[in-house]
Every structure is written in structure tokens, then in C-alpha cells.
Amino acid sequence: MALSKIFTARFYASNAAIFFLVFYFFFGIVPGNMLLSYHLTLIRGFTSNTDFLFLVLSGWAIYNVKCAFFVLKTLSARESLYLYGTLGVLDGTSKWTTWYRIHFSLYLPALAYSAVAVCVAWKDKHIGAAAVIVLFQLLMTVIPLYFYDYRIKRPGTTSIFIRWQQKLNRLFTKPLWAYYVYELLNNGSRSLFITKGVTGLIIIVTYSLMEQPYELRFMLVGLLLVLLAHTVLVFNHRQFDDLKLSMTVQFPLPLWKRYGHTSLAYFVLLLPEFIFLAVRTYQVAGPLDQLLFICVSVSMLVMWRKLLYFSKLDQDKYFRWVLISVVVALFMILGYWYWYLVIALQVLAFTIFSIRYYKYEPPLAEVQ
Template sequence: MALSKIFTMRFYARNTGFFLVLFYFFFGIVPGGQLLSYHYTLIKGFTGSLDFLAIVCVIWLLYNLKCIAFIINVLSTKEHTFLYGTLGILEGAAKWRTWLWLHVTLYAPVLIYSLVSATIAVRLHAYTAAFVIGLFNIIMITAPLWFYSHKMGHPGTVSFLARWQQWFNKTVRKPIWSFYGYELLNNNIRSFFIAKVVAAVVVIITCSLMGGKYDERFLLVGGLICVLAQSVLVYHHQRFDDLYLSMLPQLPIPLWKRYVQICILYLILLAPESILLVYKTWQSATLMHWLMLILTGLSLMTLFRSLLYLPNIDQDKYFRWVLIIIVIILFMGLARWYWYGILLLQSLALVIFCYRYYRYEAPLEKVD
């Protein structure tokens, strides 16, 4: 009971907002009479497609990592050092049962839903999907036990990930333009992975809905949704520069080179979904269509970045402009004016960037 208060109850209390959003997504957006059919269709969808199932497993993995991180953080706090004198003396089966019970109480939402999914997969004769779900969840509830046991045996040690990050940051020389990318991977990895998972789901759903009738405009709509989901990363890029790279304009770097560096950074950030898009449309799309989709996403993100150099652009105004631009490009895409749209986006982004870069002044609240 004491361990439940320390770990389980505190975990769910601390993540109340997260679970409310999750509950609304799974149970609140559909009428009560259609709830079972909604979940049955959802489960049928990802058990019938290994690509979709892989995305679902990644989401489950991220939740499991959240559970593991919570337990490790609790064990690392000073007020819970007494746990090393209680849990640390457990040996053999008692130790593994205790850690298994603690982890399962946190991982229970995913475990229950995955068991239901595996059962439905068996009834639909999707035996491969059922096997993958079963094996995946066995790993998810057994592998963390080793981390907990290692933590109890080595209190005060730094995690492998933290040690790797320290070594990487000290050893690898990073160009200034890539600092925000490393910031996402080190200190804002949750937002980064959420954006990437959403983009991957959109790409898979778009390609699945398109079926055998290939239409590049359909892919363009999916690509626009992917960029919209990642526009928040562009917004935080400006905030990061304001806080940590305010002296960047003073460096002797040509303006054109600064613009190219931003394009390279966003091209790298768009690489995961671009690779997935190429993989999913390998047999139907052409090289020009791939190039069009990638350049459209890159041009949108570059223009979003340039907009943040305009005066008096707050969060509300930024996302309002993002939606307006997305809608304009959507209509241009439906008319197959793809390259005109790319040219328009790049021209606006370059003009705004060149005119406003050295005139931009960070708001005082950001600097403070």
C-alpha cells in the first residue's frame, strides 16, 4: 500500500491532464452508442496493417518510457532514499514480483488495451499482428525490471542515456545552426517525438486511404497536415534563439548563408516523414512528386520561421498566419499549382528574412 502511494497514485495524480486528454480522445469524441464500433474499427485498422501497427507500438513504447522515467526519477530523489533500505534488500522472486507489480500498475492502460487488441486480432485471423502485440508487451513489462534492479544496486549513478549525451556534447563539434536540433534531442525530446509520431501516423493514414488510386494532391494534403503538426517546433525555435543565441546576428556570417542554414536544419527535421513517404509511395509516385512534397514542407517551415521575425508576432497571430498559409497552399495544390506555391513560399520567406533579420528585437519577456 505504501509503494502504491509513492509510485502509482503519484504517477496518475501528476499526469491527470495527460489522461484526461487521452480519455477524451478515446471515449469523448464519439457518441456512447458508437463507442464499441469506433474502437473495433480502430483496432481492426492497426492490426490489419503492419506499418500502422508499428506506429501504435512506438506510441506504446513512448508511454512505457514515461513510466520508466517516473520510477527512476522517484528513486533518484532525496526524500525517497529510504527505499534503498527496503526494496534494496529484496532478493530472488520477491524482488522481481515487486518491481513487476509496480511497473504493471503504471503500464496498465496500454496493457489492457493491447490485450483487447490482440484478442480481436486473433478473432480476425490476424495472427501475425496478435503475435507482435503479445511479444512487444512481454518485452515492455519485463525489460524495465532490469533498469529498476540496476538502479537499486547502483544508487547515485548517472543513466546510460545521460552519460551518452554528456560524451556526445563534449566530443562532437556542432555548428551553430544545428544547436536547436540538439536542443530538441536533449531537452525537448518529448515534443519532438510527439510531432514525429503524429506526422508518421498522418503519412500512413493518407497512403492507406488513397488505396490503389494514386493522386499526388491527396499526398499534398497529408503533407500539409504533417507540417501543421510541426509548426509548434518552428515557434519554439525562435524562442530558443531569443534565449540562448541572442548574439547570433553579431557573428560575421553572410545573410544568404544564414538562410541556407535554416533550410538545411528544417530539411533534416523533415527527413523522417520524408523517408517514410518515399517508402510508402515507392511504386506509384515519381521523383518530381517526391521533390514537390519535400520542397513544399521545407518552404512552409522556412516561411513560418521568417514570420517570427515580424514585429508584434505573438503565439496567437503566428498560428493564425500558419493556418491561413496552409489553406492558401491547399487550394493551390488542388489546382495543381505546386511549383507556383513553392516559388511563392520561398520568395516570401526570403524577402521577410532578409528585410527583418537584422531589425528583429526579441521581446523583453523572452530575454528575461
């Protein structure tokens, strides 16, 4: 009972907003009479499609890592030192049973949904998908237990991830363009992983819904949705620059190089999408189409970032301009003006950047 309050109750309380959002997405937006068919369609979708199944498993893995990190963080907290005197004395079956109950209570939502998925897959004769889900969830519930046991036996030790991060920092000096990407990987991993999961789903759905023959415009419209999923990350980039990199304006760097740093950062940020898109479309999309995907994506994100050099552009106004730019891009795509779109975005972005960069003053709300 005491361990449930320490781990389970605190975990669900601290993540209540996320669980409410997920619950609303899966149950709140669907009419009651369509709820069963909606989830059956969703489950049959990922149990019959390898790419979709991989995406779902990735989502469960991310949630599992979140559960494990919460337990490890709780064990590392100063106010939790007394746990080493209680959990540390357990041995044998009682030790592993206790750790399993703790992790099971946190990971239960994923297990419950996957159990339903296994039953549906088995009934639909998708034996392979059912076996993969069962084996995957078995690993998800067993592997974290060894990390918990390792931490409880070695109180005060630095985690493997932190040691790897410190070693990587000693070996490599981060270039200026990589600072925000590094920040997302370390302190913004939740929003980053959610974004990548959404964009992966968009790419799968876009390619699956496209009728033959291959239609470039259809793929570019799907790509616009992928870019829309990154709007919050782009908006947060300004706050990161204002708080952490405000002194870089004093660096002796020409404007074209600073502009290139932004472009390179967004290219790396979008690299998973480019690779996944190439894997999905390499049989029908030639090298020029792949280059177009990259140019449109990077140009659009760079233009959105440069818009934020207008200090009075708050989040509401920013999203308004984002939607306007997407509508304009949509019409240009439908009109086959693909490369004109890239040129227009680059010219507009660099013009704004060259005019506003040295005049920009961070909003007071971001520097306080």
C-alpha cells in the same frame, strides 16, 4: 501501499493533463452509441495493417520509456534516498515481484487496451498481429525491471543515456543549425515524439485513402496536414533562439548562410517523414515528386519561422497566419502550381528574413 503513493499516485498526478487529453480523444469526442464501433474499427485497423501496427507499437514503446524514466528519476531524487534502504534489501522473487508491480501499475493503460486488441485480433483470425502484441507487451513489462535493479544496486551512478550524451558531446561539436534539433531531442522529446506519431499516422491514412491511380495533389494535401502538426515546434523555435541563441546575431555570418541554417535544421527535423513517405510511395512517386515533397515541406516551415521575426506576432496571430498560408497553398496545389508555391514561399520567407532579422527584438514574455 507506500510504494503505490510514491510511484503510481505521483506518476498519474504529474501526467493528469496528458491522460485527460488522451481520454478525451479516445472517448470524449465519440458519441456514446458509437463508442464500441469506433474502437473496434480502430483496433481492426492496426491489427490488419502492418504499418499501422508498427505505429501503435511505437506509441506504446514511447509510453513505456516514459514510465521507466519516471521510476529512474524518482530513484535518483535526493528525497528518495531512503528507498535504497528498503528496495535495496529485497532479493529473489520478492525483488522482481515488487519491481513488476510498480511498473505494471504505471504501464496498465497500454496493457489494458492491448489486451482488448489481442482478443479482437484473435477473433478476426489475425493470429500474427495478436502474437506480436503479446510478445511486445511481454518485453515492455520485463526489460525495464533490469534497469530498475541496476539503478538500485548502483546509487549515485550516471545513467547510460547521460554517459552516452556526454561522450557524444566530447566527440562532436554541434553546428549552429543543429542546436534546436538537439534541444528537441533532449528537452522536448515528448512533444517531438507526439508530433512524429501524429505525422506517421497522417501519412499512413493519406496513402491508404488515396484511390488509384496515384494522385500527386492528394499526397500534397496530406503533406500539408503533416506540416500543420509541426506548427508548435516551429513556434517554440523562436523562444529557444531568443533565450539560448540571442548572441548569434553578433556572429559574422551572411544572411544567406543563416537562412540556409534554418532550412537545413527543418530538413533534418522532417527527415523521418521524408523517409517514411519515400518508403510508402517509391513504387508510384518518381524522384521529382520526392524532391517536391521535400521542397514544399522545408519551404513552408521556413516561411512560418520567418513570420515570427515580427515581434508582435503572438501565438494566436501566428496560427491565424499559418492557416491562411495553408489555405493559399491548398488552392495552389489544386491548381497544379506546385513549383510556383515553392518559389513563392522561398521568396516571401527570405524577404521577411532579410528585412526583419537585424530589426527583431524578442517579446518581453520570452526573455523574462
